[in-house]
Amino acid sequence: MLILISILLLFVTALALLILRITQREFRFAWLTALSGTVLAWLVVLLWQTQLPLSFTFPSWQPASLFTASPGLSADGLAWPYAFSLVTLTVAILLTSSVREDFPNSYLWAVEIALCGIGLMAVTAVNPLTLALVWAALDLSELIAMLREAPDQRSSERAVIAFSTRAAGIILLLLANAVSAAAGKPLDFLSTPPQAGLLLLAAAGLRLGVLPLHLPYHSESSLRRGLGTMLRLVSSASSLILLARIPTASLESPVTPLLLILSAIAALYGGWMWMRAPDELTGRPFWMIGLASLAVASALFGDPTGTVGWGIALVLTGGALFLSSLQQIWLNRALWVGAWALSSLPFSLTAFGWQNNTSGWGFFLPVFLIAQAFIMTGYVRHAMRPSTRAPLSAQPVWAKMVYPAGIGLLLLIQFILGFVGWDGAFAIGTIPAGIAASLLTLGLLWATPRFAFLNPVRAHWVQPSVTPRLDQLYQNLWVLYRWLGRLTQSISNVLEGDGGIMWTLLFLIFFVLLITQRKP
Amino acid sequence: MSAPILWILLPILIGSFTLLLLRERTVAVIGGGTSLVLAGIALIVPIDEALRIGPLSLKIASSASILGRSFLLPPADAPLLVIIFGMCALWFFGAEAAGVALRLIPLGLIITALLVASIAVQPFLYAALLIELAVMAAVPLLSPSDQKPGRGVIRFLIYQTLAMPFLLFAGWLLAGVEASPGDLTLTIQSTSMLGLGFAFLLAIFPLYTWIPQLLEESSPYVVGFLLWLLPTIASIFGMSFLDRYAWLRTSPEVLAGLRGIGLLMLLSGGLWAAFQRKLERLMAYTAIAETGFILLALSLTTAGSLDLFFLLIIPRGLGLAVWALALSILKKENASLEFSSAQGLARAYPLASAALVFAVLSTAGFPLLAGFPPRLALWQGLAGASFGAAILFLIGLLGLLVGAVRMMAVLVMQKEETRWSLKENWIQRGMLGIGITGLFLLGIFPQIMRPFLENLPLMFQHLGR
Numbered sequence: 001m002l003i004l005i006s007i008l009l010l011f012v013t014a015l016a017l018l019i020l021r022i023t024q025r026e027f028r029f030a031w032l033t034a035l036s037g038t039v040l041a042w043l044v045v046l047l048w049q050t051q052l053p054l055s056f057t058f059p060s061w062q063p064a065s066l067f068t069a070s071p072g073l074s075a076d077g078l079a080w081p082y083a084f085s086l087v088t089l090t091v092a093i094l095l096t097s098s099v100r101e102d103f104p105n106s107y108l109w110a111v112e113i114a115l116c117g118i119g120l121m122a123v124t125a126v127n128p129l130t131l132a133l134v135w136a137a138l139d140l141s142e143l144i145a146m147l148r149e150a151p152d153q154r155s156s157e158r159a160v161i162a163f164s165t166r167a168a169g170i171i172l173l174l175l176a177n178a179v180s181a182a183a184g185k186p187l188d189f190l191s192t193p194p195q196a197g198l199l200l201l202a203a204a205g206l207r208l209g210v211l212p213l214h215l216p217y218h219s220e221s222s223l224r225r226g227l228g229t230m231l232r233l234v235s236s237a238s239s240l241i242l243l244a245r246i247p248t249a250s251l252e253s254p255v256t257p258l259l260l261i262l263s264a265i266a267a268l269y270g271g272w273m274w275m276r277a278p279d280e281l282t283g284r285p286f287w288m289i290g291l292a293s294l295a296v297a298s299a300l301f302g303d304p305t306g307t308v309g310w311g312i313a314l315v316l317t318g319g320a321l322f323l324s325s326l327q328q329i330w331l332n333r334a335l336w337v338g339a340w341a342l343s344s345l346p347f348s349l350t351a352f353g354w355q356n357n358t359s360g361w362g363f364f365l366p367v368f369l370i371a372q373a374f375i376m377t378g379y380v381r382h383a384m385r386p387s388t389r390a391p392l393s394a395q396p397v398w399a400k401m402v403y404p405a406g407i408g409l410l411l412l413i414q415f416i417l418g419f420v421g422w423d424g425a426f427a428i429g430t431i432p433a434g435i436a437a438s439l440l441t442l443g444l445l446w447a448t449p450r451f452a453f454l455n456p457v458r459a460h461w462v463q464p465s466v467t468p469r470l471d472q473l474y475q476n477l478w479v480l481y482r483w484l485g486r487l488t489q490s491i492s493n494v495l496e497g498d499g500g501i502m503w504t505l506l507f508l509i510f511f512v513l514l515i516t517q518r519k520p
Numbered sequence: 521m522s523a524p525i526l527w528i529l530l531p532i533l534i535g536s537f538t539l540l541l542l543r544e545r546t547v548a549v550i551g552g553g554t555s556l557v558l559a560g561i562a563l564i565v566p567i568d569e570a571l572r573i574g575p576l577s578l579k580i581a582s583s584a585s586i587l588g589r590s591f592l593l594p595p596a597d598a599p600l601l602v603i604i605f606g607m608c609a610l611w612f613f614g615a616e617a618a619g620v621a622l623r624l625i626p627l628g629l630i631i632t633a634l635l636v637a638s639i640a641v642q643p644f645l646y647a648a649l650l651i652e653l654a655v656m657a658a659v660p661l662l663s664p665s666d667q668k669p670g671r672g673v674i675r676f677l678i679y680q681t682l683a684m685p686f687l688l689f690a691g692w693l694l695a696g697v698e699a700s701p702g703d704l705t706l707t708i709q710s711t712s713m714l715g716l717g718f719a720f721l722l723a724i725f726p727l728y729t730w731i732p733q734l735l736e737e738s739s740p741y742v743v744g745f746l747l748w749l750l751p752t753i754a755s756i757f758g759m760s761f762l763d764r765y766a767w768l769r770t771s772p773e774v775l776a777g778l779r780g781i782g783l784l785m786l787l788s789g790g791l792w793a794a795f796q797r798k799l800e801r802l803m804a805y806t807a808i809a810e811t812g813f814i815l816l817a818l819s820l821t822t823a824g825s826l827d828l829f830f831l832l833i834i835p836r837g838l839g840l841a842v843w844a845l846a847l848s849i850l851k852k853e854n855a856s857l858e859f860s861s862a863q864g865l866a867r868a869y870p871l872a873s874a875a876l877v878f879a880v881l882s883t884a885g886f887p888l889l890a891g892f893p894p895r896l897a898l899w900q901g902l903a904g905a906s907f908g909a910a911i912l913f914l915i916g917l918l919g920l921l922v923g924a925v926r927m928m929a930v931l932v933m934q935k936e937e938t939r940w941s942l943k944e945n946w947i948q949r950g951m952l953g954i955g956i957t958g959l960f961l962l963g964i965f966p967q968i969m970r971p972f973l974e975n976l977p978l979m980f981q982h983l984g985r
Contacts, residue, residue: 062967063974065824066831066897071964129896133964136887147866147932148940156932164925170887171921174896175914181900182907485795492792495729496671501678507726511719512712 003056003073003124006044006087010117013037017110030106035094038113042087045120048075049421055126068186071133072126077423078244078308082123082237084421085315088413089233090116093226095406096323098399099392100226111145112230122238127188128200131242132173135207138238139166142231165214169207169239176200189245197250200242201259201299207239208292211259213266215285225281229322233315236288240295240311248302248357257361260300264367267293271374275444276455280321280382287318290375294353297368302357305424309350312417316349317341320410321383328392331404335383337411339441342376344434347418351429369433373440380445522584523567524591527558527601528637535629541622548616551625552609555632559605567595591640596978600756601636603972604749607837608632610954611745614841617951618741618848627661628745635753644760645691648684651721651754655680658746662738672733679720679727680750686717694765701767711774714761721754722811724781725788732804740800740851744844747807748837755814755829756979762818763980779819779905783912785812790919794926799850799857799876802923803843806883809920810836813898816913820901826977828897834969835890835962839882842955846875849948859926864934868943871952873931877924882959884920890962 017034020027048054055074061067075083093112097103118138125131146159176199180187187196205211270290277283291314298306317338324331341349354369356362392400419426448454495503534554541547561580565571570579583592593601612628615621634654638647659677663669693710697703719727734743762769789809796802813836817829849872850865851857866873878889885895895917903910944952962969977983 059965059967061893062970063824063827063831066827066901067893067966068900132887136889140888150932153933156934157929160925160929160932163928164921167886167921167925171914171918174885174887174899177896178899178903178910178914179907181903182910184904484791488792488795492729492732495726496733500729501675504726504729508716508719512716 001054001056002044002048002051003054003075003120006041006048006083007073007117007120009037009041009044010087010090010113010120013041014110014114014117017106017113021106021110027106030109031094031097031104034106034109034113035091038087038090038094038116041116042084042091045080045083045087048080048083052076052080057126069127069129069188071130073121073124073130074126075124078304079124079241081308081312081417081422081424082241082315083120084417085312085319085413086116086119086123086234086237088409089230089315089319092319092323092406092410093230095402095409096325097226098402099326099395108227111141112227115141115230115234119234119238122234123241125241128173128177131238132170135166135170135173135238138235139163139170142166142235145227145231165209166207166235169203172199172203172206173242176203190247192247192250194250194253197246198253198255198259200246201251201296204239204242205259205263205292205296208236208296209285209289210266210293210296211262213262213269213289215289225323225325228281228284229319232284232288233319233322236292237311237315240292240307240314243295243299243307244304244311246299246304248304251300251302252358256300256358260297260361260364263293263296263300264364264371266290267297267368267371268374271371271378275374275378275381277378277382279385280324283378283382284318284322287375287378288314290371291318294368294372294375297364298353298355300358301355301361303352303355305352305427306350306355308422309353309424313341313349313414316410316414316417317379320407320414321379323410324383324407325389326392326395326403327389328404331392331407332384334408334411336380337415338383339376339380341414341418342372342379343438343441344372344429345438346428346431346434347426348429348434349414349418349424351418351427351434352424354430354433365433366436369437370440372437373444376437376441377444377448380441381448521578522581523593523597524584524586524637524640526561526580527593527605528591528633528640529586530554531558531629531633531636535626535633538629539626544616544619544621547625548613548621551615551621551629552613554629555605555609555612559602559609562598562601562605567593567598569595589646590642591637592642593636593640596975597639599972599974599976600639600979603833603837604632604636604752607748607834607841610838611748611841614845614951614955615741617945617948618739618845619852620739620741620848623661623664623739624742624745627657631657631661631746632749635749638753639756644757644764645688647757647760648687648691648717651750651757652681652684654750658750661742661746662734670733670737672730672735672737675730676734679723679730683717683720686713686720690714690717694761697765697767707767711768714768715777718754718758719781722751722758722815723808724811725784725808728804728808731808732801735800735804736798740803740847741844744803744807744840744847748840751811751814752833752837755818759818759829759980759983763983766982769983775819778815779902779909782812782815782817782819783909783916785809785815786916787812787912787919790916790923792919793880793923794919796923797859799847799859799862799927802880802927803847805923806843806880806920807840809916810840810883812916813895816898816902817894820898820905824897825901826980826983827973828894828901830973830976831894831897831966831969834972835882835894835959838890838955838958838962839879842875842952842959843879845948845951845955846872846879849944849952850876853943859930862930864932864938866931867934867938867940870940870942871944871949871956875952875956877928877931878956878959880920880924880927882963884924885917886921886924888960888963890959892963893966 053076057072060070122134125134143163150156176196177187179196180193183193202211266289270286274283274286274290291310295307295310320338344350344353538547538550567580568582570577582594612625615624631654634650638650641647663673690710690713696706697710768774786809789805793802793805813832882889882891885891899913902913
């Protein structure tokens with residue numbers, strides 16, 4: 001019941017904000033209302049700890065003869081850190097909104113809080129059916145938000161393309177369900193058949209932009225800092241949780257090395273681009289691809305706890321960085337906590353990140369460690385570039401207190417989660433991997449001011465024009481599409497034209513001949 | 521009072537009366553109200569049982585004789601009447617928003633009554649004649665008297681009329697099969713005739729060319745109403761054959777044929793939907809794919825296949841209603857619905873555009889929307905029976921999804937800096953809002969349809985048990 005209470009608290013707060021915006025435009029306590037509702041939800045999520053594992057089942061889908069599964073929610077040691085990270089992120093977004101130019105904006109807060117509610121449902125989804133429903137809700141919300149904000153035709157197109165990519169992820173999830181049904185089993189997270197396990201991984205990978213490597217959006221700077229961060233991080237968390245739910249046994253397959261290679265490419269590309277991005281908002285898509293690739297690799301190494309570590313680092317560490325829009329020396333120093341969280345060193349969030357529970361594939365690890373070092377270097381670079389930000393001292397007194405609390409909360413929680421609260425806490429982890437990644441990071445930080453190619457350049461993007469092979473593939477697909485289009489058009493013209501009835505009669509003769517050849 | 525008089529004769533009389541009225545709103549209220557009341561009576565008042573209200577006792581007899589024919593609407597048919605008239609109420613109330621109330625409601629009530637009569641008539645073979653009468657009544661609906669009938673209307677009439685002799689002939693042959701079950705030649709002939717009859721009636725590939733043509737020529741709302749009602753009743757009529765003849769419902773070849781044709785409908789509908797450049801034609805192909813889903817549900821041999829068939833009916837009706845209404849609104853404001861002319865319409869008509877997108881996504885089985893639960897169950901059932909069929913099913917769904925995405929891209933593609941506005945009027949907003957809410961409600965809580973669907977399989981003596 002606690003799960004439902006926290007989700008309801010968020011949705012009721014969002015609804016209240018919307019109603020207040022419509023009925024009382026001059027209402028002065030909207031921010032306090034938003035913050036109170038979210039803090040209450042944060043406290044309730046914290047309370048989950050006392051009763052884990054928790055579950056809640058919605059009224060079952062009927063008729064039972066057709067639906068073997070019904071939507072439900074459940075929280076365990078892997079779902080809780082995601083849920084807690086998401087609510088913490090929302091609280092932080094509300095606290096830091098005090099310094100934004102568009103403050104107050106109760107509509108934006110309502111959307112952000114509702115997104116958090118949907119995110120909570122995603123990370124606590126008890127089965128693929130629930131996850132598919134929540135993913136769809138998230139995708140539609142994102143589509144509407146993106147279209148509403150779209151300044152031009154190109155942005156609208158990108159929003160639709162991003163939606164269709166995500167929808168393809170949902171289809172893969174449902175295909176896994178069909179594969180499981182063909183094997184005579186209802187699909188759940190406990191007993192996933194091997195073929196379905198790979199499809200689940202592909203579904204999460206596709207939505208995260210890792211398998212295959214793609215970027216749904218060109219640039220993120222146009223999105224508001226709060227809403228953009230919320231949209232992207234909730235969306236990532238909702239996909240990452242699936243990686244933690246796939247049973248290790250179902251991922252042992254001949255295609256596992258191929259998936260590891262693809263993940264490694266995505267991790268290196270994401271990390272490299274993130275490290276060289278001109279600023280953190282421009283680099284945000286690469287941050288997500290880089291860390292999501294590491295999470296996918298963890299899943300392929302048979303380490304669900306590791307995937308959660310990378311996932312919550314993506315939300316909490318990324319959240320702290322993306323919400324930091326003002327300069328304050330102590331806050332800048334505090335952001336180093338994020339570097340530690342990403343380091344895989346003992347008692348960090350990602351300490352469990354490189355646990356290899358499979359019989360092989362360890363030789364892939366160095367590639368991922370290089371990618372991890374790129375990501376850490378990029379993080380430190382973006383965190384330590386205060387000159388591009390306005391000073392906090394220019395803000396009103398109350399904002400000067402509230403804003404650091406938002407950033408500090410995210411940093412504090414990632415520090416605490418390294419020690420307590422979930423299955424991967426207080427872990428020694430793989431010390432050599434952590435040390436290697438940290439040393440590489442230090443090396444890169446030393447080298448950055450000394451070598452031009454490591455320095456930020458104007459970001460370029462994954463586009464068909466810069467990847468000739470991909471370009472060729474897309475062109476071939478487009479030719480096929482147009483050919484099929486012409487074919488269907490020709491058939492339609494024939495059947496709907498003057499001779500259409502004759503053609504139809506001819507078909508009928510074939511139909512009758514076909515039937516009469518067979519016994520009933 | 522008897523059930524056939526209440527649910528057949530009364531709608532015909534009220535429909536005829538509304539032909540005389542001139543105000544859209546009055547006709548919409550009368551038509552929608554009548555349908556709602558008839559649905560309510562079917563829901564509340566039991567057939568063939570005395571209902572005591574104080575000193576009064578009310579009993580609706582199940583049968584009546586009209587023009588020498590017996591019409592029987594047993595208690596098991598009551599849930600179907602609730603669904604049919606309930607959905608008609610939705611269509612008729614929406615007719616005002618679509619601006620076609622004066623045309624749709626009078627003839628719509630008559631067509632509905634005739635199709636209900638086709639379910640009730642004994643012997644059941646006479647249903648073919650009543651369906652033909654309904655088809656003829658649809659002609660003035662599709663082509664107003666001041667307009668020359670288009671190619672689509674003529675083809676619709678030809679193909680639907682061709683169904684009747686095949687079905688009657690099949691019925692005559694089937695009587696022979698019953699008398700001599702060992703006669704293989706007769707069995708094959710009767711199966712062929714039956715197959716041809718239903719191929720015409722259900723507009724099986726490639727006999728559906730009239731659907732896109734009709735949607736281009738006539739009001740999308742009117743055509744949508746027919747595309748919802750005719751295949752639903754024709755399918756129930758087809759199920760009567762399966763129910764009556766044991767060899768037909770147990771024949772693996774017949775079931776395989778149904779599956780093959782269902783997949784063909786879904787694949788061709790999906791594939792063609794993916795390449796359309798007109799919003800009306802896209803609707804046509806999604807409606808064609810919907811018929812494929814119905815046939816696929818019937819082809820499953822599992823215990824729940826009948827449940828699945830009925831589970832498809834309400835989302836299908838609602839999806840088509842939302843589609844048709846949104847399309848009518850856009851067509852009224854924008855003469856051409858070619859993709860090139862429809863660019864950026866979402867900025868001016870966000871609700872109608874959203875309704876179009878949600879309706880086609882629902883047909884494609886997108887989660888959260890009404891079409892999702894039945895498609896999920898159907899996909900699982902197919903995967904259990906044949907994994908190859910499940911993959912083809914996926915391809916069909918992908919085609920529909922591509923169609924939806926292309927349409928969405930066109931609708932949101934504003935040519936220049938255009939601000940969002942809301943040009944739909946209040947009635948249109950209300951009806952579209954109800955429709956969209958319904959699509960989401962049925963997608964998230966499909967169990968709310970259960971009270972209406974639970975006893976529907978009992979309509980069939982053998983299939984439902």
